[in-house]
Amino acid sequence: MPILELKNVNKSYGTGTSKVDVLRNINLSVEEGEFVAIVGFSGSGKTTLINMINGLQFPDKGQVLLHGNPVNGPGPDRGVIFQNYSLLPWLSVFKNIKLSVDEAFPNLSKQEKEKHINKYIKMVNLSHATHKYPKELSGGMRQRVSVARALAMNPEILLMDEPLSALDALTRGTLQEEIIKIWSKDKKTAILITNDVDEGILMADRIIPLTPGPKATLGPEFKIDFKRPRDITEINKDPHYKRLRNDILEYLIEVGATRKQTSDQKYLLPDLKPVMPGRVFFGRKKKNEKVKYF
Amino acid sequence: MKDKTIKTIKFFGLSFLEPLLRALSGEETQKNLASFIKKTLFPIASIFLFILVWHLGATALFNKEAEARIEKAKTEQGEEAAKAMADCIASGDVSCQPNTLPSPQQVYQAYIALWKDHLQISEKKSDFKEKVADTNAQREEQGLSPITYTGRPSFLDQIGTSLKTVAAGFLLALFIAVPIGIIIGLSDVLRNSFNWLIQILKPVSPVVWLLLVFMIVKTVITDPNMDKSFIISFISVGLCAMWATLVNTSLGVATVDKDYINVSKVLKLSIGKQIFKIILPASFPLIFTGLRITVSVAWMVLIAIELLAQSPGLGSFVWEEFQNGASDSNAKIIVAMFVIGIIGFLLDRIMLTVQNFMTFSKA
């Protein structure tokens, strides 16, 4: 049985004439231990989708099933990494993480908790900043705290809503590797929302595109079967990678373009000049030359 | 070390000293000195300018009033009396001085007089304490209340009383407005239901609050030993001043960043934890802004309320001096004015420091 299942999920905001159908007919099934990436344009409803999985929002129609049971609210079995870190600015790194540890493991003794928290702070390489406040941290460090906070709850499923979008390319690369390293240790189920196809290819087992909204729905899935641990430079050289990447991008551009014709809503298409699909076949792409597509 | 000192002085709101410190420590001496002159010396110069204008104004008013007096003596009693009046005014005799805006020197003298008066009264008080020490010890053994000094309070005693009243009023406002603000902030329904009441009561004048409190306290408190005027004035001060805190608290609680609420939901925090760990800390900036306004409003209305409630304090000091009409009464009123202003300023600074200390800066 899949650990997570979405069946014909529909979600809209507003009522009457201002009603917007954001998501329509979403079907998704995630097996235990799988790493699934959902790629989509901004504003298409990715956050809405992940919020229905973590229990902050509920579908209008359809079902979100966790182990076969409908989700009726948030729970410590699902760890969330929010799009904008959402650290509490009045709490230090340690206390931000402690807040979630207190809830997930209320029965641990004080020392055990402290050990547990410090373990996760160390895991994300922030031991030197244990007692710093969020404002004293860089964006990448904040996102690490957010990762540690979610992992410290020891959730069954890790839900990541564009965790790295706000970071610069270099920090992004390091954090991608770190998250994958942590994930591969105990192979939790993970769902990653992203707007970067390369990020999906590097991290996920499957990439599923979300078509642009309104009435966004999940497109055909792309299996990523590169062996783990994946090495970005190795993958970059693999012709299979380029084909895959092209396929995904082409699909996204196609649905983006159709969408543009059928709706009068203004949409900025990504500026794809630097690395057009097909042109990169023989060029060696440098790590920090990553291009943001959407 | 230097950076730490600068941080400290900034924390206490003395950042105008920063350029001087930097200049003294040899850091870009010229630039910092120029900045010090602009930021600190010019404001000091403006104080002298203020005193000068005040002095000129007071002199002009004095001359006008003096001329009016001489003129009046002339028309009512003739040349002779007018000349006597002019001589009298010139001699500085208190009996015939024009009664108008006092000059800076007069105010300074009044300040010295008030200070001396305070020293005298303190001495009397401690003498009295010594004298009745034995008697009081005896009375305590017999279970009687001690004999206390009941003489006239000094100016400093009045300041103390006022500060006590304002502190009591502030605490009352704090304990009413913050909890109510949290409760109505948490519920849209409550906020909408009581908004009209808050909007109507907020602009009500301190005088009306005083009368209202008077009506109630008079009926509720019948014990003649209780200090009714103190109770009336501190409750009125509290009621007048609490609105800023109430409105800000409810606004702060109602507008907590959605991200923080999501965190608390995802962690499934209990209601209590949600309030004390997320909502309250997140609304501290607004709550403390409200409390700061409350303190300054409390101090401002206090004077008027004391004046009307006949309760001891700076307000009644001002009123008594005004009615007293002694030669230096006007000067004493101006002294009180400056004292009120400076204390108000200091209270605000204290609140600002507390506010800076208690609130996080957004990441």
Ligand SMILES: Nc1ncnc2c1ncn2[C@@H]1O[C@H](COP(=O)(O)OP(=O)(O)O)[C@@H](O)[C@H]1O
């Ligand atoms: N609470 C809300 N009320 C109304 N509209 C919303 C709300 N949240 C999101 N939307 C709209 O739904 C769409 C999808 O939003 P979101 O899920 O945040 O997109 P994404 O995360 O993919 O950028 C957007 O058009 C957004 O304006």
Ligand SMILES: [Mg+2]
């Ligand atoms: Mg989003």
